[in-house]
Amino acid sequence: MQNSFCIHINAQKCRNCAKCIRRCPTEAMRGTHGPDEIEIIEKLCIGCGECIRECPYKAIEVVQDDWETLRAQKNIALVAGPVFYVQVGHCNRTGFITSALKRMGFADVTESLSLAFDISAYVIAKKIASNENRATPLISSYCPAVIRYIQIQHPELVNNIVEIDSPYETAAEYYLKNDPDASMALIAQCPAVSNMKNSPLGRDKSNFSHVINIRQVVKGLLASGEKIEDLPPAIESGARWLLWAVNGGESHHIARFSENKINTMVVSGMENISVLLNEVELGRLAHMDFIECRACYKGCIGGVSASESRYLSLSRINSLQIDWNISAEERAKLERLYDEGKWCFSKRIEHLPKQAPLSDDISVALSRLKELKIIHASLPGYDCGSCGRPSCHAMADDIVRGRGEITDCIFKLKEKITLLSSEINELCKKNVPLSGQEGDAQIK
């Protein structure tokens, strides 16, 4: 079994169909070590969960803690993104989850969450207004898969990422101020969020010591016998932060704290993000203030570790009565928190280009790139994945770096066998002068 930092492949279920290898947006998967081993290149995995979505055999699993073990522990505080709160219940009963958790003995962290999302939106609005970061447009730092994607695929844009800590970490920090002995557990909607526990972005250490998927917690809640009907509606109104679970929620929240009109753009789904970031690199979007990018289509409600369909979640969120009036009291509190400064990254987001250049010596790199183009042109271009690589281009790249050979390609291998067999045929026809047969022998 291969273990990655946030996902692993269950070898019992994996059929080596290579679908995940082809789907991965950063080409982080390979099957070049033989038939029974698909490898995840950890430094390239962004945790977007596309491979999990693609796998027909559900062989790719998210690394997480166990719900029953977690429940048995003392003083656990569960922090979850807004998507968690719309997983169960009828359209107007999103309070089910908070109430059920309370009855099970878990502390209510929604106040810290609400504050953390408010401060994030407040700070981003300030950053947009002051334009202290000269790179435009600013790119949201909310989706960790997007941050990693930029680090790997578009390192040129790392400086565009707005340097604001994840609201989950900020919420944990606020909660820990009141209850320093609590042990923080993160409920994740996707592998990228799960990964925040072990590999946090923009900070050295995470506040979380446990991580668990939404699916497992929701299953646990439903199995606990809580009745949806009897519960009072909690967090029904005023919960601006719940909108961060869907496309546009963050931008909307920011706009509420902005004095001037801001130009924002919302994009979700890895393929769409790839197109958009390419346009940012070509300088087409320099007039935009802020781009909200989410790896999952429709936003976090589409996360692979969520239990509910994104469309049901969306309809629940749409039915919420959101209170957009920010009171003077709330504002004063935010200003105080702003001055405390706990919302920002304590560590820079590094450049982590997908792979080393073809060579550190530009002359060598130039000749290798020529060679790569020639090899690539000779390959069939089906991107079939049979060689264990995501594309013919990736194979050509491996060959020039000395990590493969042309006959790794099943079509090239067939060509070579055809060639060899025709040579063998030719050789067989060749007369052997002294073959030792009787001169006049005739066989009937």
Add this chain to the structure above:
Amino acid sequence: MNAEVYEEEYSVDGKEFVSIGIASTKIKAALKMLGIPSDLIRRASIVAYEAEMNVVIHGGGGLMKLEVHPDFIQIVARDEGPGIPDISKAMQEGFSTATEKIREMGFGAGMGLPNIKRNSDRMEIISEVEKGTEIRVAIDLRNKD
């Protein structure tokens, strides 16, 4: 050994807006593989994109060429369009001959050539009315120590 030069040529379709940015995106990908520093890639991408737009909008199509020398990148955009009658005027910010339709699409703000110049180390425009235009732009790679 002779200094290696890497060359790639892309034809640019002049009829279809769909194809815009394709050559620049390929140029960017090649530069990334070569390990060119990211700030230079950013400048080269903007140059390539603006030049490609010119080839499509004004030139009615043509070709783009990337040359990577050990010490500089050269991007060439060539078209057989109407040519530029007054190059110094075309270099002024805000000057544009783009049609209303093209402006509606968000192009033709008259920032193309000035933007190319701003992001390049050397720029040369060769243009003849009714024959075509060739823009050659160079971006220096950092000196090796």
